[in-house]
C-alpha cells in the first residue's frame with residue numbers, strides 16, 4: 001500500500017507527503033485534526049479511515065488545545081470548543097475516538113505517533129501552523145501525510161505562485177472546478193477505536209482549564225459547531241440567497257450567509273456550502289460563489305505564497321511607493337489604538353462598525369472595507385494603521401486570524417486592487433468616504449440597528 005491513494009473523491013493532488021518512508025507496524029492510524037474541525041466533508045479524515053481500514057487497525061483522532069495559539073482569546077476558544085464537543089460525539093457515532101489533549105501539538109503528535117503506522121494531518125496555510133507541521137516532521141519516526149481539505153481546489157493546484165488579483169486567479173479556478181467541486185463520501189471504519197484508552201481532558205471543563213486571555217467575552221452560548229453552521233446555511237439558502245446580489249453590500253440589511261466563523265474553524269467545508277448553494281440554483285449563486293471560492297481562495301493563495309502577509313511589505317510596489325510618498329501628509333484626525341478600539345472617533349458610522357465587531361464578533365463585510373480605509377486615514381503612518389487593523393480584526397472578529405482577514409486588511413492598503421486617482425494620505429490607493437455609504441444604502445438605519453442591539 002502506497003502513501004498516496006488516488007480516489008475520485010480524494011484526488012492525489014490533495015495529498016502531500018510531508019515525511020516519507022516505510023509504513024510502520026503500528027496500533028492505529030493517527031489523524032491530528034487541526035484546522036478542519038469537522039467530521040463531514042473532511043478529506044483528511046476520510047483518507048485516514050481508508051488507511052486504517054486497509055491496514056485493519058483503528059483510527060485515532062487527536063486534537064491539541066494550546067493556550068498560546070496566536071492572537072486567540074476566550075471569544076475564539078469558546079466558539080471552537082462548542083464545535084469540538086460536536087465533533088467528539090459525531091466521531092463516536094462512527095466508532096472513532098477523539099482524543100483532546102491540553103498540550104502543545106509538536107510534542108504530543110510526535111509522542112502519540114510512536115504507536116501509529118502513519119500520521120495524517122489537514123493542510124495548513126498560515127505560517128505558524130505550517131511551522132508546527134515542519135517541526136513535527138523533523139522529529140517524527142513515521143510517515144506524515146498532509147491532506148488539503150479546507151479549500152475547494154488545493155492551494156498548490158490552483159497556482160504555484162502568488163496571484164496578482166481576482167482576475168488572474170479566476171480563470172485558473174474555473175478550469176479546475178469540475179474536478180474538485182465534489183462531495184467526499186463518508187467511510188465506515190472496520191475497527192472501532194472507542195475501546196482504546198488515552199489521557200484526555202474532560203470536554204465539559206475544557207474551557208475552564210485553560211489559562212487564556214479572557215478580556216474578550218464570548219459572543220453567545222450555543223452558536224459554535226457544524227450543526228449550527230448547517231442550520232444557518234440552510235436558512236440562508238432558502239431565504240436570502242436569491243437576494244444576495246442586491247443585499248450583500250447593504251449593512252442595514254441582514255443579507256449575508258454568516259459562514260465565515262464556521263469556515264475559519266473548519267466547522268463546515270467550503271465544498272459543502274458551494275454544493276448546497278448550487279443545488280438551490282437561481283439568482284444569487286454566481287455572486288455568492290465568486291466570494292466563497294474566488295475571493296476566499298485568492299486570500300489563501302496570498303498567505304500561502306507571501307510571507308509578509310502580516311506587514312505592509314506584502315503590498316504591490318505601486319501601493320508601497322504611493323503610501324510612502326504620502327506618509328507625511330497632514331492628517332485631519334489621528335486616533336490612538338485605544339481610541340479606535342473603544343469606538344471613540346468623530347465618525348458615527350465608523351464607530352457603529354467597530355461596535356458591531358465588539359458586540360457581535362462579526363462586522364458586516366461592506367463596513368469592513370470602510371473601517372480599514374479610515375484606520376489608514378486616521379493613523380500616524382500606514383505601517384501603524386496596518387498593524388492596528390490586524391490587531392483589532394484578529395482580537396474581536398470571530399472569523400479573525402484567518403487568511404481572509406489578512407487579505408481583507410491588505411486590500412484596504414491596495415492589495416489585489418488597482419491604482420486610482422491620487423489624493424492625500426491614500427496616494428493612489430482606493431479611497432472611501434462617508435458620502436459613499438449614504439449614497440449606497442441607508443447608513444442611518446445601520447447605525448440604529450447597532451446602537452439598538
Ligand SMILES: Cc1cc2nc3c(=O)[nH]c(=O)nc-3n(C[C@H](O)[C@H](O)[C@H](O)COP(=O)(O)OP(=O)(O)OC[C@H]3O[C@@H](n4cnc5c(N)ncnc54)[C@H](O)[C@@H]3O)c2cc1C
Pocket residue numbers: 248256257258259260261263264291292293295296299363364365366368369372393397399400401402404405406407408409411412
Ligand atoms: C478589512 C477587512 C477585514 C476582513 N477580515 C476578515 C476576517 O477576519 N475573516 C474573514 O473570514 N473574512 C474577512 N474579511 C472578508 C469578508 O468581509 C468576510 O469574509 C465576510 O464579511 C464574512 O461574512 P459572511 O460569511 O456572512 O459573508 P458572505 O458574503 O455570505 O460570503 C460567504 C463567504 O465568502 C467568503 N468571502 C466573502 N467576502 C470575502 C472577501 N472579501 N474576501 C475573501 N473571502 C470572502 C467568506 O469565506 C465568506 O464566509 C475581511 C474584509 C475586510 C475588507
